Amino acid sequence: MLSDFDKRLLNTIQSDIPLVARPFAAVAERLGADEATVIGRLEHLRDNGFIRRIGPFFDSARLGYVSTLVALAVEPEAMAAVAAAVNAYPGVTHNYEREGGYNLWFALLTPDMASQEGILAAVARLPGVSGLMNLPATSKFKVNVRFTLE
């Protein structure tokens, strides 16, 4: 269970941690706690599965990467094999089975367009894939993964 302090800590740590030599001391100050308590609770929250990751979140486009969202129509009996084949690409960061005719949706990041095209051509030929839609973004309006805990 999350204590009130845990919730305040999780809300704080989801925003920007300052780029200073002792960031957790800075977070502790904001919460009226001490550095050791903050570090200890963060370890507990991470080890118990509440925190997926603490670290930098980069903007892939500004790092020169090309990204897109791809929707596949996959025959049900081929789903496990197709999902595994898609997962094998390091540039596939998210791969979700979803309701609807296009039932497998994945996000793909590659260093350039040529490697994106190569991967999509290979995926389209996988047995059981009956449709592929490449859905690149034309505008990015919001990326803000925050879950406010009351």
Next chain:
Amino acid sequence: MLDDLDKRIIAAMQDDLPLVPEPYKAVAERLGIAEEVLLARLAGYRARGELRRMGAVLRHREVGYAANALCAWQVPADKMAAAAAAMKASAAVTHCYARVPRPGWPYNFYIMLHGHTREECTRTAAALAEGLGLGDFVMLFSTREWKKTSMRYFGEDEV
């Protein structure tokens, strides 16, 4: 432009920030550079937008947000700005993009919605649609997570 040291820093930073009093010192030592150099480069990435945020991302299921849905909308050009503004203002919306529509798939605007329950996601989407006077959207609820990882940039195979 990113030089080789930038790429080494970004590749090295992708693991979790060590939970120690001086995490950047630990990473700088691994890279063989001074802590001040690392902190200065990171501050530069943030100023230029390469670094969006330094912080934590939670496992949403564990903290009570068990349901999420990708929603695809058909938004006419003259309503795009209003739609984007509404999504930015909604705490339940974590991602919002305009995307290319395809033959037989007229949807050009996508959001990722999170909620405590599936019904909450559906109610939130309906409220957003009503507020914007938009009727044509589909809720693409996930039924299985086959992969969810953070991207590893400038991996050994690329640099």
